[in-house]
Amino acid sequence: MTDVLIVGSGPGGVNAAAPLVAAGRQVVLLDYGNQDRRYAALIPHQPFSEVRRTDAQQHRYFLGDHFEGIPLGPVRVGAQLTPPRLHILADAAERMPVHTDGFAASMSLARGGLGAGWSAGVFPFTDDELRDMGLGLDELRPHYDAVTERIGVCGAGDDLEPFLPPSPSMMPPLELDSNAEVVLTRYQRRRAALNAAAFFLGRTRLAACTERHRERGPYAYLDLDYWADPDRSVYRPQWTLEELQRAPNFTYLDRRFVRTFSEDERGVRVRATRADTGEEETHEAAALVLAGGTLGTARIVLASLGAYDRPVPILCNAYAYVPTLNLGMLRRPARDRRSSLAQLTAVLRVPGTPGRIVQAQLFSYRSLLTFKLMKESPLAYREGLRVLRVLIPKFAILGIHHEDRPAAGKTCVLRRGGPDRRRGRPACSAAAARIASRSRIGRARTRRAASRPTSACCCAASGSSGACRSGRSAPGTARASTTRAPFRSCPRAGRSPATGTAGSAPRAPSTSPTARSSRGSRRRASPST
Amino acid sequence: MADDIDEGRALEVEARLFARYLVGRPPPAELVDRYRAANAAIFTEPVAREDAALVAFAHRHPWSVSLLDAASGLLRPGSLLRNKILLMAAILETSPAFADEFLPRDARPLGLLLALVAHGTVAVARAALGAVVYAAAVRSRV
Numbered sequence: 001m002t003d004v005l006i007v008g009s010g011p012g013g014v015n016a017a018a019p020l021v022a023a024g025r026q027v028v029l030l031d032y033g034n035q036d037r038r039y040a041a042l043i044p045h046q047p048f049s050e051v052r053r054t055d056a057q058q059h060r061y062f063l064g065d066h067f068e069g070i071p072l073g074p075v076r077v078g079a080q081l082t083p084p085r086l087h088i089l090a091d092a093a094e095r096m097p098v099h100t101d102g103f104a105a106s107m108s109l110a111r112g113g114l115g116a117g118w119s120a121g122v123f124p125f126t127d128d129e130l131r132d133m134g135l136g137l138d139e140l141r142p143h144y145d146a147v148t149e150r151i152g153v154c155g156a157g158d159d160l161e162p163f164l165p166p167s168p169s170m171m172p173p174l175e176l177d178s179n180a181e182v183v184l185t186r187y188q189r190r191r192a193a194l195n196a197a198a199f200f201l202g203r204t205r206l207a208a209c210t211e212r213h214r215e216r217g218p219y220a221y222l223d224l225d226y227w228a229d230p231d232r233s234v235y236r237p238q239w240t241l242e243e244l245q246r247a248p249n250f251t252y253l254d255r256r257f258v259r260t261f262s263e264d265e266r267g268v269r270v271r272a273t274r275a276d277t278g279e280e281e282t283h284e285a286a287a288l289v290l291a292g293g294t295l296g297t298a299r300i301v302l303a304s305l306g307a308y309d310r311p312v313p314i315l316c317n318a319y320a321y322v323p324t325l326n327l328g329m330l331r332r333p334a335r336d337r338r339s340s341l342a343q344l345t346a347v348l349r350v351p352g353t354p355g356r357i358v359q360a361q362l363f364s365y366r367s368l369l370t371f372k373l374m375k376e377s378p379l380a381y382r383e384g385l386r387v388l389r390v391l392i393p394k395f396a397i398l399g400i401h402h403e404d405r406p407a408a409g410k411t412c413v414l415r416r417g418g419p420d421r422r423r424g425r426p427a428c429s430a431a432a433a434r435i436a437s438r439s440r441i442g443r444a445r446t447r448r449a450a451s452r453p454t455s456a457c458c459c460a461a462s463g464s465s466g467a468c469r470s471g472r473s474a475p476g477t478a479r480a481s482t483t484r485a486p487f488r489s490c491p492r493a494g495r496s497p498a499t500g501t502a503g504s505a506p507r508a509p510s511t512s513p514t515a516r517s518s519r520g521s522r523r524r525a526s527p528s529t
Numbered sequence: 530m531a532d533d534i535d536e537g538r539a540l541e542v543e544a545r546l547f548a549r550y551l552v553g554r555p556p557p558a559e560l561v562d563r564y565r566a567a568n569a570a571i572f573t574e575p576v577a578r579e580d581a582a583l584v585a586f587a588h589r590h591p592w593s594v595s596l597l598d599a600a601s602g603l604l605r606p607g608s609l610l611r612n613k614i615l616l617m618a619a620i621l622e623t624s625p626a627f628a629d630e631f632l633p634r635d636a637r638p639l640g641l642l643l644a645l646v647a648h649g650t651v652a653v654a655r656a657a658l659g660a661v662v663y664a665a666a667v668r669s670r671v
Contacts, residue, residue, distance in 0.1 A: 049632060052632060053625050053629070056624075056625060058624075059563065059620065059623040059624065062623040063567075063619055063620070066570050067566075067567045067570045067571055067616075070567070070571065070615075070619050072571065072607070072612050072615070072616075073607065330641065331638060333635040334633065334635060366633055369622055369623070369631070370622060370632075370633070371615060371618045371619045371622050374615065374618060377602070378603055378606065379648075379652045380595055380599035380602055380652055380656070380659075381550075381551060381602075381611070381614050381615060381618060382551055382595060382598070383599075383649070383651055383655070384602075385551065385618065385630070385631065386648045387644065387648045387649070387652075388633075389632075389633055389634050390633075390635075390636040390640075390641050390644050390645075391641075391645075393633045393635055394641075
């Protein structure tokens, strides 16, 4: 009999599987497993600027064979997903419809989950956060260290150490680009005063290999992170999955959509639908790990318990993108050698609220292409192009993340009606709007962005380990999700075409779906690459 | 069939018009073909009369493209005309022959200031004049 069934191949699923497989357990991982089979092989191993000047086929992966990489219409969740990454969201809206009020969610049925396009930000919980969950950093430290070693993490010992505890196997940080160097230098000149005001700045902790590690890396600074995974230097869960597939006691079953589980004294049974044929099948094991993403996991648990129409607490990290102009770059040229990943992380302790923080990451902009910024400009496109060409090297984009705490109005509910529908309602965009409106430049843009549902991270409060990076639920929620309800059989899903065509997904208006799995309370990872 | 040929020719005219507007040069045949294919893939919904009128006006009066683009940026940002111009921009940007027109450029502070002032002024002037042309264009024949 299988020892452990794991649902989902995202960061949570594969990193749950790894120690189990190493300990000799028979592990089966069920996954839907969408992949990009079209674009990855087209992208040359060259710096971005060289690709732009030389590759006659670049339009295929930059724009998409069906032009799915040209985002006309309003900015929506996943807008920065490029054609090679669009498979990450494919089929999720159809398989797991979500109606949301006040936030936009993203879910993934990809091999690697949302981790297949994650921009590699790594944020361990602090003692403050863990204490709220009845845990301590000392208890989790060995597990953090094990994962750090497995996935490869780089970072520096700097002012962020109180928030990002170091790990023995951490590699040196990525080189900063010109933009970030200027910002960090200015911070260091005013460090004492800024720290006294509870503001701290340092290198972003990233799941990227700056040294050769487990046959991956080192990072080559090609600035292609939104498009490809050169040298596998940035961590993707599918790298761990491939390692696992070499083990005789591990089985990967893809094209499965898991629907429900049941358990008794003999073990657990998981019911799944074959994506390609619609056939129903059952898998059995002694134990089950659900790592199907925040909302995906919650859906499975609620459906399995028959907990329809019952509000469940949900957490949602509000965040906003704020474009700014780095005046310090006026006299400096921008180096070509760079990464697309977050350069710096800033943390601000919220005054008057012990233990609470806001954090932001700083990105430069280049490799997502100029026409995408032109689209957001009210200028005539010709003038817009000429202005942006000289401004882009001076741009710094801030991704500001707010923590969240459980509150009465923040719930999600599973409704009947096939496929089962979920409704989420966190009120978490107001804070983002307030913070975003204080930026120096881009007021109009941030007001516009804040008035649309901001892409928010939701951690379904379930007793299971979601694909939240914490793998933990907020306090009190385990009880909420397991209050007794008569178990009812779940309606069968309709057969899905499961085409996952990248061409269709982006053009749909963003009324739907998408819930992004996230950490429990405070931080969320950087946006998708 | 005749409609297809007409539409194909119209799209070729648009591709050349928009490329000249954006980067001052006509596109090679390959990029014209790509523009045609992109239009077929992207613009599949029925076109609003106002949008059709703007595009038709631009065809008849190529000099108006810059003015209509500027005015639409404020009055109708999601217009078909703007989207078509943006589409051509995307196609040009992802072609090696035109990459340098779109890649970021370093500028000294004075050069940056002059560029912002010059282009900003032109943009405002175009938008003001364009609003007048826009009003006429949306009422014109399709």
